Amino acid sequence: MNTNITLRDIAKALNLSISTVSRALTDSYQIGDETKQKVVAYAKEHHYIPNRMAKSLKEGKSRSIGVVVCSIDNNFVAQMLDGIDQYCTDHNYQLIIMQSKESFEQEKACVNLLYAGGIDGLLISPAYQTTDFDYLIDLQKSGLPIVLFDRLSDHINTHKVASDNFKGAYDATMHLINNGYKSIAHISSNTKLSMATDRFEGYKKALKDSGLTYREELVKFCDTSNATSLHQNLEKAIQELMALKNKPTGIFTATDQLTTKCLSLINQLGYQIPTDVALIGFSNTDLADALHPSLSTIHQPAFEIGNLATKQLLALIANKESEKYDTVLLDTTIQARVSSQKN
């Protein structure tokens, strides 16, 4: 427990009123220079630290925001959190991070705890499982500013920041096609969130624009909500794909986890990349260069997504009446490496 001195202590020591001390410390015009200096000096000498609880209680603001992500232990998420944290630190907000672990129930629990904890605003990247946004809309109605980031949904109207998933997927698929791969599989995550559908649409559009026919058996949706099911589902998916009579020559994977795990599994199953099958996918891993073979990726501006989402949230906190909401989609970049090279 803080055993700190309070305004009252300073007031008593200097024979002033509490309000004078409070005002002196906030450099109010109502206080004379001499008094101000005395107060400030005393406060510094005795390490006065304003009590945040009291201040928050009084002001009805906590200068903290909550963020809910699927998992901290996720390379891409960590990069976004870095961007969020930087903006918060620069603007004197505290950051409270919670994990949904891809469970809708847990996500709801997190959000409720954060709300009860008195956050001034919420940043949320919904769990894959989540389809119901009503509880968020309720909170929004009762005055909590909310910004969606990374994983968006049309079911709630607010500021949203993410990658341009459609374009990223289109680029990735086009890249494979341009490098001579004409039979392209798509492996994505089993979720209703627009992220997955956008990427799926980008993939289909690229096929269409290239005059290739869309084949349903080349598309797999895996449960990626935890490492075990990811592994099992993905292994099964790859095996099924490679067992097709007309098997894919290239694969486009839709998420970070899927992409790196896919590379591992293809190697493990004894196929050569890109000779047997080429691979490109969404991933922000720093190790793309060092993988076997080096991995072609669609890279998302993770830091910027976090940063911008936080900026939007703080703006929303500052003036609540904003009735026009933006959806910002940031460009991905394609990083071509060996795993998808012409052969």
Add this chain to the structure above:
Amino acid sequence: MNTNITLRDIAKALNLSISTVSRALTDSYQIGDETKQKVVAYAKEHHYIPNRMAKSLKEGKSRSIGVVVCSIDNNFVAQMLDGIDQYCTDHNYQLIIMQSKESFEQEKACVNLLYAGGIDGLLISPAYQTTDFDYLIDLQKSGLPIVLFDRLSDHINTHKVASDNFKGAYDATMHLINNGYKSIAHISSNTKLSMATDRFEGYKKALKDSGLTYREELVKFCDTSNATSLHQNLEKAIQELMALKNKPTGIFTATDQLTTKCLSLINQLGYQIPTDVALIGFSNTDLADALHPSLSTIHQPAFEIGNLATKQLLALIANKESEKYDTVLLDTTIQARVSSQKN
């Protein structure tokens, strides 16, 4: 802003006093069953949420802890944070994360902000730069429970949790020796923290126990405080090592970043692993298997370190007078792969 109802609202609505309502909600023996039920029902119906600021102010506790790490965007750190978060969530504590970015000044700023923010305890993994622990000792004296994790120091007396770095380093070095590599370099981080010296000692002990002579020119300390200097320093270090007349046949790297980056750079510089030089190092990357070549690692129980450190901290918060402090060192595990295999 929470537009929530308060105890006063409930009291007014039910024609009771505020204290009765407060007590009814905490199921006090002083309140009759009928009244309790009425209050609880009304509270539930109107979504009463206790105001955390008011409660914290009153109780002098915030049920939140602060954690300072070098960077969120770091695989190993993220795993520890996962462990910390889990323990916090399970015990109803809020977690406030801040980053030092390996700067002592920033670390101090973080800690001060957290302290001012009213945390009940602090979890800290000091920056590489940090050598001065006096500011932490001061905070400790004024009643803030502190637990050091991952990166320890002898300059402060408190609970500490980390890996058994000495043993991990010893095992790694021994592994190389046993696989036939007799000229072993050690690349570590440029820090005064015991983590680095422990690993260095483990390396030397393994050489000694194997009758190999320690050669100073085989040991490099790199500035790893940011990606750019890591890259530059490490590249230089590797080039210098490989330019030696009696050049190393194996390298043992001391940190996650150094290990993976080292693999990248060795490949990039055109050497074959493990033929030209073998590699093993501390790393918790999930992608060890998928790297080229697959990477031998010393794996730290990151989640457990975070989890246990948090447990110790909450225990310290619960009863402050604990005068006996523990240092717990958890075992690392060696994961041998191609990068260090016999050749």
Add this chain to the structure above:
DNA sequence: TGGTTATACTAAAACCTTTTAGTAATAGTT
């Protein structure tokens, strides 16, 4: 009947701030 004891409730203080509404004293204006 008088006295104790539970029972069921309440008033008010306390936690520490910020802020509203004020006071007292001096200076400036006509």
Add this chain to the structure above:
DNA sequence: AACTATTACTAAAAGGTTTTAGTATAACCA
């Protein structure tokens, strides 16, 4: 001299909770 303005301060309320110290009523006992 009578007025307003400015300066420098203070008292007290408010924010929502928990808790201390109480009160009033009914029940029990001798």
